[in-house]
Amino acid sequence: MTRLGHAARAAAAQLALAGSEAKNKALRQMASALRADRHKLLAANAKDMSAARQRDLSAASLDRLTLDEKRIEAMAKGLEDIADLPDPVGRELAAWQRPNGLQIARVAVPLGVIGIIFESRPNVTADAGGLCLKSGNAAILRGGSESAQSSAAILDCLQKGLREAGLPESAIQRLPTTDRAAVGIMLTMTDSIDLIIPRGGRGLIERVAAESRIPVLKHLDGICHTYVDSAADMEKARRIVVNAKMRRTGICGATETLLVDRRRSDLLPVFIGDLIAAGCEVRGDAETQQADARVKAATDLDWDTEYLDAIISVRVVDGVREAVAHINRHGSHHTEAIITEDQAAADLFLREVDAGIVIHNSSTQFADGGEFGMGAEIGISTGKLHARGPVGAEQLTSYKYIVRGNGQVRP
Structure with a gap:
């Protein structure tokens, strides 16, 4: 887990300086890999589905877990849609000049390393990885054990895209184990992770909110x-x-x-x-x-x-x-x-x-980031701080102030 965090932090430093062209190339290569490897994805998903049925998961859980040709194409198209979006990093959010001549601008920057904990839906691997990349953030993913095979196959495609674009594979990683104890460790990695996004049932959200030492962007029930x-x-x-x-x-x-x-x-x-x-x-x-x-x-x-x-x-x-x-x-x-x-x-x-x-x-x-024109979403934030509603690439940025002067000193 420590090595994983250090690799993500190093990758985030590279992504923060990566240009739009490299990020967009990676996203499009990821989409191509998903299409090319769709039979591998379906085979991996079949293993997950078989195990899920043996565990007697609910019909709703099985639906969220299922991959088919249509959903794989939707994942690929979502990555291409993200590539087509304007780069959220470097946007000038506001600018003004003070009476003393100082020029001040507020500019969008990546958050850093984002930890995403989710259940069931293997497509979150592609959506979350793509959105984090577009916004210049490294991602550490922890999918549910029920989708482990599917998520691993999707991650392989994402990392192929990163390699093709000359970006570090460690920009998008997943926890190497389905052991629940790893989540507890992840929630304490304050030196490596800047934001935790849980996506799943109330039990998961409540656990993350109670245990995390890292800021949490919540996605609660959809009542x-x-x-x-x-x-x-x-x-x-x-x-x-x-x-x-x-x-x-x-x-x-x-x-x-x-x-x-x-x-x-x-x-x-x-x-x-x-x-x-x-x-x-x-x-x-x-x-x-x-x-x-x-x-x-x-x-x-x-x-x-x-x-x-x-x-x-x-x-x-x-x-x-x-x-x-x-x-x-x-x-x-x-x-x-x-x-x-x-x-x-x-x-x-x-x-x-x-x-x-x-x-x-x-x-x-x-209620979907793709339907809002965001390409995809990591989830729907039901809180009011930082981001609310669909969380896309733009919502995965913070900002810094850039101040330009010409010799001014403060009296």
Whole structure:
């Protein structure tokens, strides 16, 4: 672990000075390697999937773990999209001149070495590695044991790209063991790592937050809501609600709770019917149960649950203000959506909901850095310090002040 940290620190010093051309060449070579080695990736993933099934992992976990031709192409395309982005390093964020003639500029710089701890999704290896490289940071990755074979195969492709571009392979490394004790050591490596980003379930996040001596950028639960306002367009709402819940139920941007304005409670049977027809279990409050006998009773726990499954909780509320109050009490500050044609209601919702992403008339499943034009993301930050919402290459930089003078001395 010490050698790993020292190698990452040395690589970070080189990456901070690397030009855009070298970084972009590496990213494109990584994408080419993923495509060329896709059969190796699929074979490695098949081993992980077999072991995961023997461990009886949930359907949501298996979905996150799965690699196929489409997802490998998405990883490769994500790296190319990152390469196409402007270089976030060296950007002049602000500049001004003082009355004494001093010229001051605030300029973006890399953070240094970023430790990323994640579960299940092997594609995070490519996304995190690519984004760290683009932002001039070295990365130390620790994927879950369930994705060890897949992550190792992906890392091989990333390091091929680094070699082709003349950049150090140690710019992107992974822990050499799946032993949980290694995570504990990683969280104390204050001389080697500048930021820890955990991406996974609440148990992982809470452990990292409690044990880390290094600053942590949190990605907590995705308890996301879709609120159907009294002024919603019915057909628009029907499409969005089903997509927000059922497109992929195991991702953090999936809607877990549907809120419906009491003035449009006549739509409840329609929403319930659409969701059940799509294979979703519906749990609801008393009014929702009255609308359809197939609805199961929701408990207090349901309003605070990230199902990551084909289950949704439904509640009737008295207008947009009660919807906002419910979300701010039960949400996880991730992604929240309102469906309405009333601009005033939309503006109130977008202004008053406390979340990293707030959406008007669209699906919560758009909570993704790739969909935001960031190429990819390391995660959705639900905190408020340093970065919030999708964390892409730009969010993985800090800044320094550059001061230029002409002989000034302070009186």
